[in-house]
Amino acid sequence: MTKKPVFALVGAVNHGKSSIAATLVEQGNIGVSADPGMTQVCQKIEHHSSEFVLWDTPGFQDPRTMLAELGSQLSEARKPLAVLQRFSEKYASTNTFEAEREVCKVLQDEPAILYVIDSSKPLRKIHEAEMELLMLTGLPRLAILNPTAFPEHESEWRAKLGQRFGVVAAFNAHQASAHDRIALVRTLATVVDKWRDALSRIADEIENDWAHRVNESAHIIVDLVAKSIGHTRRVRVAPGEDKQPLIDAAKRGFHADLQQNERVLHSKLQSLFLHDKVGLADKVEFTYLNDLFNSETWQVFGLPWWALLSGGVSVGAVVGGTTGAKIGAGGEVAMPSGIPLTVGALAGVLVGGVGGGVGAMYWGKSVAQPAVTEGEKPSTLTAMPQSFLRNTFGYLSQTGTTITIGPIQGKNFAYVLIDRAIGLVTHLAHRTHAVSGVETLHAADIKQELDSRNASADHWPKSLTTCCEIFLEKTRKKIATPADLEAFENKLARHIHKVVEG
Numbered sequence: 036m037t038k039k040p041v042f043a044l045v046g047a048v049n050h051g052k053s054s055i056a057a058t059l060v061e062q063g064n065i066g067v068s069a070d071p072g073m074t075q076v077c078q079k080i081e082h083h084s085s086e087f088v089l090w091d092t093p094g095f096q097d098p099r100t101m102l103a104e105l106g107s108q109l110s111e112a113r114k115p116l117a118v119l120q121r122f123s124e125k126y127a128s129t130n131t132f133e134a135e136r137e138v139c140k141v142l143q144d145e146p147a148i149l150y151v152i153d154s155s156k157p158l159r160k161i162h163e164a165e166m167e168l169l170m171l172t173g174l175p176r177l178a179i180l181n182p183t184a185f186p187e188h189e190s191e192w193r194a195k196l197g198q199r200f201g202v203v204a205a206f207n208a209h210q211a212s213a214h215d216r217i218a219l220v221r222t223l224a225t226v227v228d229k230w231r232d233a234l235s236r237i238a239d240e241i242e243n244d245w246a247h248r249v250n251e252s253a254h255i256i257v258d259l260v261a262k263s264i265g266h267t268r269r270v271r272v273a274p275g276e277d278k279q280p281l282i283d284a285a286k287r288g289f290h291a292d293l294q295q296n297e298r299v300l301h302s303k304l305q306s307l308f309l310h311d312k313v314g315l316a317d318k319v320e321f322t323y324l325n326d327l328f329n330s331e332t333w334q335v336f337g338l339p340w341w342a343l344l345s346g347g348v349s350v351g352a353v354v355g356g357t358t359g360a361k362i363g364a365g366g367e368v369a370m371p372s373g374i375p376l377t378v379g380a381l382a383g384v385l386v387g388g389v390g391g392g393v394g395a396m397y398w399g400k401s402v403a404q405p406a407v408t409e410g411e412k413p414s415t416l417t418a419m420p421q422s423f424l425r426n427t428f429g430y431l432s433q434t435g436t437t438i439t440i441g442p443i444q445g446k447n448f449a450y451v452l453i454d455r456a457i458g459l460v461t462h463l464a465h466r467t468h469a470v471s472g473v474e475t476l477h478a479a480d481i482k483q484e485l486d487s488r489n490a491s492a493d494h495w496p497k498s499l500t501t502c503c504e505i506f507l508e509k510t511r512k513k514i515a516t517p518a519d520l521e522a523f524e525n526k527l528a529r530h531i532h533k534v535v536e537g
């Protein structure tokens with residue numbers, strides 16, 4: 036059986052070797068640091084699903100002295116790796132050439148060399164010695180340009196690399212997309228002949244895995260939406276018991292259920308994109324996740340982009356004036372995007388036009404308000420005259436009654452959930468595993484990112500909105516078939532594909 040492909044990341048201190056490793060294999064626990072000399076010993080890294088091995092190394096610390104000692108031996112040797120082996124043995128019980136010996140240990144595994152270069156840094160003699168040593172190993176080689184800032188020295192690096200490295204690839208550890216990872220593996224397939232087929236298969240696997248993740252994200256988003264828009268909570272009221280405190284408590288519980296559903300969805304998305312395994316310090320803080328019912332978040336996610344342009348006043352003017360929004364029979368307003376907003380939502384916008392904060396609050400509350408029904412007869416208790424309630428449900432006073440909280444009345448609720456989820460998917464899909472540090476996501480940033488990609492629900496193509504509306508309508512009526520779910524899932528998956536690739 037042929038050995039599986041093995042690669043060794045070599046390059047000068049602090050040029051981004053560990054960062055490339057982290058991004059390429061999507062692992063956040065590889066030591067990356069701004070302090071030079073972070074990697075002291077070699078680390079063997081296996082890709083989570085593909086059959087290849089990556090060695091992270093400290094790189095050479097003193098390649099000029101090493102080259103002076105070994106240069107002529109290496110250039111004359113039939114087996115350069117044996118020369119390196121003897122070199123390692125010679126210094127084995129000393130503290131000389133520690134980093135070099137670590138690299139040599141890995142080179143005995145006959146890897147293909149990935150020579151990492153930060154092309155924002157100048158090329159020096161030490162780097163030329165490094166390149167020379169790598170060339171003399173006789174191992175297959177690929178140079179990777181990974182500028183950590185503006186690549187002002189790229190041309191001088193390329194000039195020197197050309198003589199010793201057949202192929203030079205660009206791969207930015209902080210920005211590389213799945214597409215870039217796949218492209219790098221395909222490039223490697225052209226460099227290492229003996230692993231050409233294996234590497235092509237690996238590239239295919241990564242491509243399929245990525246497509247699966249996107250499809251799966253659409254699946255779990257649709258699942259969450261179906262679950263959330265139909266969600267209800269019941270509370271039993273004993274004869275003579277005061278209902279209102281029970282209703283208020285049940286509403287709080289109802290909102291907590293929906294928040295929990297969303298939290299579960301978001302952690303599933305994190306796992307899907309392999310961002311849940313990073314150490315605590317690297318965790319993204321999704322602060323907006325805690326405020327599904329926060330009025331501000333609702334405003335950010337529920338309003339079309341044009342309504343957010345310049346705050347409340349113009350929102351009122353735009354809705355009331357130029358767009359000519361119509362109130363339909365169902366008390367809904369058709370916005371230019373075709374996404375219906377409830378009258379309550381519109382009122383929120385309009386009130387917002389007059390008095391900013393109040394409008395935002397009303398907006399948030401109105402759209403996130405669940406239906407409240409008593410017994411079997413649906414009624415929005417809070418909106419009905421007490422006399423009517425007494426007459427209609429009086430007979431229940433002997434035995435008590437059951438009150439159902441939910442489902443959410445605002446039709447925009449589903450779109451808020453979907454936008455937030457796709458925003459998170461977009462963020463996770465573009466976050467490389469080399470990027471560390473706590474990052475706080477704000478709802479407004481997510482919305483802006485989606486809008487900049489024409490991806491939020493108010494930018495959707497009509498066919499997607501129509502499909503979504505059919506799915507929502509049937510789900511609300513509890514008549515959605517698996518085929519309806521699948522149809523929406525497929526369309527949403529195609530949309531997410533475009534968004535994450537854009």
Ligand SMILES: Nc1nc2c(ncn2[C@@H]2O[C@H](COP(=O)(O)OP(=O)(O)OP(=O)(O)O)[C@@H](O)[C@H]2O)c(=O)[nH]1
Pocket residue numbers: 046047048049050051052053054055066067068069070071072073074075092093094181182183184207208209210469
């Ligand atoms: N902006 C930016 N910074 C990067 C990129 N790649 C690496 N860095 C930063 O460069 C520094 C060094 O990165 P490492 O991956 O630790 O470099 P290394 O070559 O493994 O370093 P040693 O193990 O110390 O030899 C870290 O602060 C990284 O965050 C990149 O693509 N863009």
Ligand SMILES: [Mg+2]
Pocket residue numbers: 052053054066067073074091092093
């Ligand atoms: Mg390192």
